[in-house]
Amino acid sequence: MGRLLIFVLIGYFIYLLVKKSSAAKIDKKQEAAEEETFKDPVCGVYVAADDAIIGRLDGQRIHFCSMACLEKYREQVGHTPT
Ligand SMILES: [Zn+2]
Structure with a gap:
């Protein structure tokens, strides 16, 4: 037993x-x-909302992995930072 x-x-x-x-x-x-993730339109990396750099372009909130990508995107689109 x-x-x-x-x-x-x-x-x-x-x-x-x-x-x-x-x-x-x-x-x-x-x-x-x-955890919400967003695609960085410049380098294609997925970033978490907490880690993302948020750029406002044409009233849209676009999420980037870094300031470098944000700047690149602004150059591509041809908008000046607001
Ligand atoms: Zn990026």
């Missing part, structure tokens, strides 16, 4: 570990889905 109890306990711990790790995976997935 003692052996069976040990097996049950080991099984329970494995169950807890699997449950814990799969829960963590789900959390990460949700985080990634919730």
Whole structure:
């Protein structure tokens, strides 16, 4: 009977570990889905809203990965910074 109890306990711990790790995976997935990303039109990189440089051009908010890309875009479009 003692052996069976040990097996049950080991099984329970494995169950807890699997449950814990799969829960963590789900959390990460949700985080990634919730994080809004924008495509930098100059270099094509996707940037998170928190990390993006936001340029306002023609009343549009355009997200860039860096100031360099923002400047490049302004040059391409031919707008002067507002
Ligand atoms: Zn860029």
